[in-house]
Amino acid sequence: MSTMSETLVTQRERLIRELVKGKEFTAQLQNLLNKPLKNNGSVSAEELAAKILRSFTETLSVLSSDETFQIDGGDSGSSVCSREIEKKPEKVKDRRGCYKRRRTSDLRNKVSPTMDDGYAWRKYGQKKILNSEYPRCYYRCTHKYEGCKAARQVETVKEDPILYKITYFDHHTCTDRMRAPHIVDLDPVESLNLVSFDSKIPFNQDHPSYSMINIPSGKEEPKRETQSTDMSDVKSSLDDSNSWHKIVPMEKTSSGYAPVWGLKTRPCDHDQEVASGFYSCTSNSLHELDMEGIDQFGDIESFHFD
DNA sequence: GTAATTTGACCCTA
């Protein structure tokens, strides 16, 4: 018995060692990728990639060689257990052991004025949270039963009830995006920053935290207060000097509110690069939006900037 | 009829 626990400890140590190595190699690779022209002389990107691969292969081999660490083929969060199939005669099913709590390591947080990120979500629960006046809503990907493990939790931000705090778990393995904007294919946390078709605030409401085009979409929430179905309305809304702000969500910063992002290939003088290839512009006078980029369904295919 | 949402119960974990 003690031999078994000793083996387990050894296995754990190996796992931790390998994962730490993998993390270090990844950090080095990231460094290299940030400075592709300035190789620091120590290791090449190829070598690092090979090391990372070896490290994770080793980790996986440890995991798969021991029953204790068998990777659960099912859902990391909830799962339908065999007990359910056994159809107990009791009115209340015994669900003990039916699900595991979702792991918290692979989660991403986002505060957004909109819940919509282009994916199709199915709500499966809602909970009142202690010391919070707003409930937390639980969603999983509509394609869960096709194997997609993505899930998210949505909460109204206490300090700013027009905003949602969205926590994403796992990544979509399904490819279906209900009505995704065709700008770039990013993680939901990123992509929901780009364009949204669903908001808590009616178009033109003068709230400091954000403003954006309220483009009609195929499936709307019934509670929508206003929506424009005429693209000329959208275009006219772009004609004023704040047009850029109309399509760019504003984010709380230490100095007030600022545009969060913009997808541009060519920055202007006012721009700050907020991520590689992404610029946020704080000027009011600027870039004309090419409306040809918006198709008849309201999907934005591309933006053209002057 | 089917799909989505609501909601109370169940159960895991800190």
Added chain:
DNA sequence: TAGGGTCAAATTAC
């Protein structure tokens, strides 16, 4: 043991 995550029957919407 309380709080929170998930299940699943009931209800609602389409």
